[in-house]
Amino acid sequence: MSCLQARGITFSYAHPGRSRPGAAELPPQIRNVDIDVGEGEFVALLGPNGAGKTTLLRLLGGMLRPLTGSVTLFGQVVDSLGLAQKALWMAFVPQESRPTFDFSVLELVLLGRWPHLGLLGIEGKRDVEIARESLRFTGVVDLAGRPFGSLSAGEKQRVLLARALAQQARVVLLDEPTAFLDLGHQVRIYELLRRLCREFGTTLLVASHDLNLAGRYCGRLVLMHEGELVRDGAPREVLTEELIRSTYGVEAQVRHDPVAGPIIIARGSPP
Amino acid sequence: MPLREPAGGGFRPGRLAGICAALLGLLLLVLLAGLSVGAAPVRPWVLLSRASNGEEAARARDILLGLRLPRILLAAVVGAALSAAGVTFKAVLRNPLADPYILGVSGGAALGAILTAAFGAGDGTASAAGLIRSLFAFGGAAGTLLLLFALARASGRISNTSLLLTGAVVNAFFSALILFIITVVDYTRFQSVFFWLVGTIEPSGYGPLAATAACVAGSLLGLVLLSGRLNLLSLGDDEARSLGVEPDSIKKLAIIAASLATASAVSMSGLIGFVGLMVPHATRAVLGSDHRSLLPAAALGGAIFLVAADTAARTLLAPVEMPVGIITAVCGGPFFLYLFQRRRAREMGG
Numbered sequence: 001m002s003c004l005q006a007r008g009i010t011f012s013y014a015h016p017g018r019s020r021p022g023a024a025e026l027p028p029q030i031r032n033v034d035i036d037v038g039e040g041e042f043v044a045l046l047g048p049n050g051a052g053k054t055t056l057l058r059l060l061g062g063m064l065r066p067l068t069g070s071v072t073l074f075g076q077v078v079d080s081l082g083l084a085q086k087a088l089w090m091a092f093v094p095q096e097s098r099p100t101f102d103f104s105v106l107e108l109v110l111l112g113r114w115p116h117l118g119l120l121g122i123e124g125k126r127d128v129e130i131a132r133e134s135l136r137f138t139g140v141v142d143l144a145g146r147p148f149g150s151l152s153a154g155e156k157q158r159v160l161l162a163r164a165l166a167q168q169a170r171v172v173l174l175d176e177p178t179a180f181l182d183l184g185h186q187v188r189i190y191e192l193l194r195r196l197c198r199e200f201g202t203t204l205l206v207a208s209h210d211l212n213l214a215g216r217y218c219g220r221l222v223l224m225h226e227g228e229l230v231r232d233g234a235p236r237e238v239l240t241e242e243l244i245r246s247t248y249g250v251e252a253q254v255r256h257d258p259v260a261g262p263i264i265i266a267r268g269s270p271p
Numbered sequence: 272m273p274l275r276e277p278a279g280g281g282f283r284p285g286r287l288a289g290i291c292a293a294l295l296g297l298l299l300l301v302l303l304a305g306l307s308v309g310a311a312p313v314r315p316w317v318l319l320s321r322a323s324n325g326e327e328a329a330r331a332r333d334i335l336l337g338l339r340l341p342r343i344l345l346a347a348v349v350g351a352a353l354s355a356a357g358v359t360f361k362a363v364l365r366n367p368l369a370d371p372y373i374l375g376v377s378g379g380a381a382l383g384a385i386l387t388a389a390f391g392a393g394d395g396t397a398s399a400a401g402l403i404r405s406l407f408a409f410g411g412a413a414g415t416l417l418l419l420f421a422l423a424r425a426s427g428r429i430s431n432t433s434l435l436l437t438g439a440v441v442n443a444f445f446s447a448l449i450l451f452i453i454t455v456v457d458y459t460r461f462q463s464v465f466f467w468l469v470g471t472i473e474p475s476g477y478g479p480l481a482a483t484a485a486c487v488a489g490s491l492l493g494l495v496l497l498s499g500r501l502n503l504l505s506l507g508d509d510e511a512r513s514l515g516v517e518p519d520s521i522k523k524l525a526i527i528a529a530s531l532a533t534a535s536a537v538s539m540s541g542l543i544g545f546v547g548l549m550v551p552h553a554t555r556a557v558l559g560s561d562h563r564s565l566l567p568a569a570a571l572g573g574a575i576f577l578v579a580a581d582t583a584a585r586t587l588l589a590p591v592e593m594p595v596g597i598i599t600a601v602c603g604g605p606f607f608l609y610l611f612q613r614r615r616a617r618e619m620g621g
Contacts, residue, residue, distance in 0.1 A: 063512045087515030100365040100505040101560040110281050111502060115515040121499030122563070128281040167514070 003203055004037040004060060004090075004171055009069035011059055029055045030066070031227040037205055039170070042197040044214035045207040046238070047224030048248050053207040054095075054175055056224065060205070061092045061173050073171065087115035091164035093174040096156065099148065105159050106144040109135055112166035127166075134165035138192060154185035161192065172196075174206040178213065186210065190217040215239050215262035223247060235262050245270060287564050294571035298347065301575050305343040305582040306335060310590045338474045345480050346472045346581040346595070347574040349540045350550075352487040352532035354573020355494055357547030358554075358566050359529035362501040363522050364431050371533040371547040374419055374434060374526070375441030376412045380537040381468060382445045383411025388464045389456045402479060404467070405538040412534030415441060416527070429519050470543030470596025472581045483535045490532035494566055497525050501562040543596045545603030546573050552610055 012028035030052050045053045058064045062078040071078040113127040135141040138158040164172050178186040196202045208214045215235035223231045223238050225247040231238045239262045244252045255263045306315045317331045356371035387407045423429050500521045503511040511518040554569040584595040
């Protein structure tokens with residue numbers, strides 16, 4: 001069953017009617033995108049810089065409104081859902097978080113409980129328990145009392161993931177969660193995500209630049225190019241030498257290993 | 272290092288109540304001290320002794336209840352308003368340098384005050400002049416806020432950068448207008464306004480004091496109710512939205528409440544600087560960044576600080592009184608640099 005669905009969504013950062021005559025010809029950032037994410041799927045959104053991955057995530061997450069088309073979450077139109085209700089069903093993990101003022105790790109994760117709190121927004125014992133449980137799951141419960149700003153990039157990403165877990169949403173969108181991480185941290189984040197998907201049935205949609213990791217851990221890849229979806233399928237169907245050439249402009253050698261998944265080696269830009 | 276337990280158990284209302292009770296106790300002490308000192312050697316316990324003779328007791332009562340008490344109460348109200356507004360503007364604009372005057376509310380208020388002086392409304396009895404000036408200053412501040420929202424509405428979403436820029440431009444524009452008026456009109460008229468521009472607490476009647484206190488109390492209540500949402504706002508718009516809160520509507524409410532508090536304070540006491548900038552940072556250094564604790568604690572801290580500063584302003588050079596704005600700036604500047612240095616040292620050390 002599809003839990004997150006977009007039909008014919010188009011979006012442009014240039015405001016219609018307000019842009020200068022020349023600017024009107026700018027191509028829209030998202031062009032007529034249809035996507036269906038089924039419950040419990042672990043999907044990666046791939047594509048070169050500027051392909052529209054982050055914009056599509058923000059549209060699906062209800063942080064931007066599409067110009068045309070609609071996004072539905074569990075059959076409800078996201079726009080009419082209300083942010084509070086939406087936050088109970090869908091969480092978002094940003095590439096990085098820079099709170100203006102430093103919160104402790106536990107305080108930051110407790111903010112994930114906000115959609116569940118009452119009118120006054122005061123958390124109870126159970127909320128603290130859930131926040132600690134989430135930190136335990138992502139392996140950083142020892143950092144609960146530390147200022148968030150003092151953590152390393154890898155630790156911060158785990159804390160942000162814990163906040164999404166504390167939100168107890170069934171769908172989690174992630175914007176390049178491994179962008180600033182070394183190889184070890186990248187792998188451990190993807191392993192965490194896979195556990196989350198398998199153990200809790202959480203639906204995950206992750207924008208990524210890492211074709212190898214995405215191909216290794218995600219059952220389904222969606223490749224974007226210039227605001228459109230160009231291919232949607234299993235790693236074997238999406239990560240091909242022709243598609244990598246036509247979207248990333250890179251000559252690559254692709255091998256699909258039965259155990260390690262796809263192995264992609266870039267050989268240079270085409271002559 | 273902030274005073275939170277290492278394994279912190281989240282926000283606990285009981286702990287906040289304890290902190291507030293302690294700060295309230297301190298505020299009462301400072302108020303009592305402020306009531307006890309002054310140019311005339313009158314002590315508050317005179318009121319309690321029944322044995323004093325008629326005339327002297329009446330004079331003491333006049334000084335204590337007619338001059339000192341409304342003044343220290345006003346200082347407390349103004350300090351609480353400026354400090355709470357400072358906390359709010361820092362969170363809403365996501366800018367540690369934001370203070371209650373950053374959006375130009377101060378410029379509008381100053382223009383209103385200058386206008387009353389320029390057109391001679393400042394003549395007549397002192398208290399009537401003060402009241403008219405307060406009303407004009409409040410009008411100027413409120414007008415600025417309306418202008419700000421009209422400009423923000425025209426550009427669609429409420430962006431922090433455009434708010435900050437608009438505030439800076441509005442302040443600069445009003446400063447130019449003020450200088451123009453001072454140049455064109457006989458400048459001896461502006462001597463009383465000069466103190467006001469630096470920030471000064473003057474004895475006021477209980478009527479204006481009550482009106483100010485009511486406005487400030489209303490705004491503070493609103494801000495305390497919004498304080499949990501201010502935590503989400505300080506994460507940024509996208510994260511606030513993904514956690515279920517629409518940042519624009521919270522920003523609007525918070526700016527209105529904080530500006531009302533600022534306008535009420537400024538209209539009574541002029542442009543007292545540094546309270547709204549400094550007290551929030553000092554409170555945050557002790558209590559951490561959770562606005563649900565920070566906002567009420569900073570309001571009480573601001574009240575304590577300004578009562579103490581005003582008491583110093585009227586006793587240090589007695590019988591000459593300084594504008595309290597000088598004291599807050601003299602204490603505030605170095606303290607701020609110290610905080611900043613300490614933070615940098617901590618960041619450098621990892």
